[in-house]
Amino acid sequence: MSFISEADEIRRAAGGDRGAQSALVRRHMPVIYRVAFRLLRDPAEAEDVTQETCLRAWKILPAWEPRAKFSTWACGVALNLCRDRLRRKKWVLLDVVPEQTDPSPQPHQHMESADAVRRLMDHVAALPPRQREALTLCAFEQMGNKEAAAIMSVSVHALEGLLGRARRTLRRALEKETRP
């Protein structure tokens, strides 16, 4: 089995090699989608962000310089697109009464206690945006602290602060619910 470096693959994809293009999409799309889904909590919006991120990536492929990992760059783009959407949503919500969402668990949430997961997701959604981002990248996507910090454009120290606060808030919220 031959090993192809990321730089080679990107060069081939930029040169029109369909195999390399598919391989790049296949490798990076799921992470981008998951991050977008967890931040936006809407499959359609997550798909839009994923597609937009991939298309932006294609446009810069011919000029790509491997100063950072491609996945770090792509997740950073996706994160910014999610932030834009959440900012716009915030303004819309000031004027429009939101539709009632179905409180039943989503299909991806089947587990021993679907209710506990749903509550966890609600608490995650209620976290301040930066804490939610940090938790999504590190706890859900299990990214390394340096990569997550690079994606969020913060220091590792700041990232740890965000993670610590996020986890503390979640723990307290869950404890509060279980208290009689």
Added chain:
Amino acid sequence: MRDKPFGEDRLLDLIAAYGASPTAWPEAERVSAESCLQLATQEVQDRLSEARLLDRLIGSLEPPEPDPALFERICAAVPRALSDDAEGPSVPMGLRVRLNIGAVVAALGIGLISGYAAASEKATEFVVPDRLGEQGSWYLEQDLPVWMIGDEERL
């Protein structure tokens, strides 16, 4: 890089930020943290069990998977994205700059020629203001740049 020796405080920081599993801790500090764990105090044990609870919940979430059709849609859109961009990057950077400079020079030339032609026409009209009348001079003022009209006109 951490300058201070690894201690219980740092272990507590790691648990607070990354949870109870050593695999989630930063690789560079994992060995030291695990050594420190051997001598864990009651406080560390308490934090670990709290963190484990949350880790278990987070870990039980099934990752959302994208619709396979999304992959097809993106792959289908790739050639379009690349060809949109091809108009620019396929031209070498130096040549592109030269082409841009050429376009600017051409635009300036056209502007100067048409400006000169228009100015000559107006100049002719200024020579014979009597024939233009009230309305004619009003139209002329609209065509003139502000700096030619004078401040008193604007006040």
